[in-house]
Amino acid sequence: MIPAAKLTTHDLYASLVDAIDQADEVYIVAAFAQRSGVELLLPALRRAVERGADVHFLIGDYLHITDPEALAELLKLDGLSIRFYRSGGRAFHPKAYLFRNAETGLSIVGSSNISKSAFRTGVEWNLHLPQAVAPHILDNAIEAFMDLYLSEAAQDLNPIVLEAYRQEHDARQYVAEPEVDYAEQQLVTSDEILPHRVQEEALRALRETMEEGRTRALTVLATGLGKTYLSAFFARDFKRVLFLAHQRELLEQAERSFKKVEPNWQTAMYIGSDRTNDEQTDVLFGSVQTLSQNRHLERFAQDYFDLLIIDEFHHAAAKSYQKVLAHFEPQFLLGLTATPDRMDGADVYALCDNNVAFQMHFTSAINEGFLTPFHYYGIHDVIDYSQLRRMGRKYDAMELEQAQIDRAVSENIYAAWSKHRQTRTIGFCSSIRQAEYLSQTFREMGHQAIALTGQTVNRRERIQEFEQGTVEIVFTVDLFNEGVDIPKVDTLLFCRPT
The missing domain is CATH 3.40.50.300 (P-loop containing nucleotide triphosphate hydrolases)
Known part of the structure; x- marks a missing residue:
């Protein structure tokens, strides 16, 4: 690999191909990817996976610039590990190319996303830092990459995820309507845990x-x-x-x-x-x-x-x-x-x-009496969904959010919750903005309410407050998808189409 640190201001492509050809591990994160850039990398990537190299991609949906066809081309190459970062409106700007083999490694960090212009003709600044120059930088960079790669905002890229993004890309809107699964809890309450x-x-x-x-x-x-x-x-x-x-x-x-x-x-x-x-x-x-x-x-x-x-x-x-x-x-x-x-x-x-x-x-x-029968209340929704544009199985995200961020809608939700609630509630929302709007509305009504999303920094502490009863209701989006274990929750409030 490259023996000394250097700055590349043009034609990054040659350095990338050389590094991929020598690496046993490849980690690439980019805010967006274009088909032109993916097609340039594919021959080198194919050689890498054929010799057994570990190749990880993390591509963002930043401003919906990522071309769905670029993702489709990556999916065709067996052996790649690809995840798609759902920014949800949060700034997501990383561009890093990390390589490692048994003897050495290389970090390339700078301004180049995955596109032909970024690799060949554009004005780009990228710093090349061999592992021998700063031994801990590459390890730290790969760990930071894996933290993003394993985050809740990152999805395994598959045909279903790709098709959903393709619809969003065509409409230039971000849609977030997660599937929700609920917690399992152990039914035995004695000090010694025994099977039921x-x-x-x-x-x-x-x-x-x-x-x-x-x-x-x-x-x-x-x-x-x-x-x-x-x-x-x-x-x-x-x-x-x-x-x-x-x-x-x-x-x-x-x-x-x-x-x-x-x-x-x-x-x-x-x-x-x-x-x-x-x-x-x-x-x-x-x-x-x-x-x-x-x-x-x-x-x-x-x-x-x-x-x-x-x-x-x-x-x-x-x-x-x-x-x-x-x-x-x-x-x-x-x-x-x-x-x-x-x-x-x-x-x-x-x-x-x-x-x-x-x-x-x-x-x-x-x-059999092991799970509690539930009561389901369907409340008349004041939103006229027939007036909202549909994108496949979902509503247009912007039109839906505009309809939901409304005082009459939030008061209708609050009235239904006040009538049917028990002690602790999880409210499922369509967007972060809706979750924050409803939590503010409920606080104005005198209740302890918070918005809890993938962007919440102190999430664990807020969940503990909820479990302890300090918080009455949590409004969430793109969270609590699987394996959530909060046994004291007794009310579920769906504030989104489902």
């Missing part, structure tokens, strides 16, 4: 399937029946366990549950820069995004773990999960999910050899 009847039946079924010689199984349990605790009870039968998930919050919550089941377990995290695994670790809670990188997988022998648990197993069809599954050969693989059937048709059952050891869906759980 459904978990006992599931444990019996898992042990029977192992006795039959099977090495993989899927367990389908409705949200609220305690999938994480079930996996912890099952993990007692094994010496060394890997718990795999795609979000830090899921991993931290799972670690707390496992420690309640077995306080003597030595646990550790393996996500981003937080990697503390050693020989004494009984249960490792790992991020699929981190562990799917070659340099991390290679640290573990194929049979290092006796039990591999994959949370939210409906995500396991993704390439990152497939890479981890292909590497490890545990005694047993346990998949956990409440929703095994995917919208994109991917077959997650096949990943567990079509072996569903146990399942109980939410209707059965309610009938």
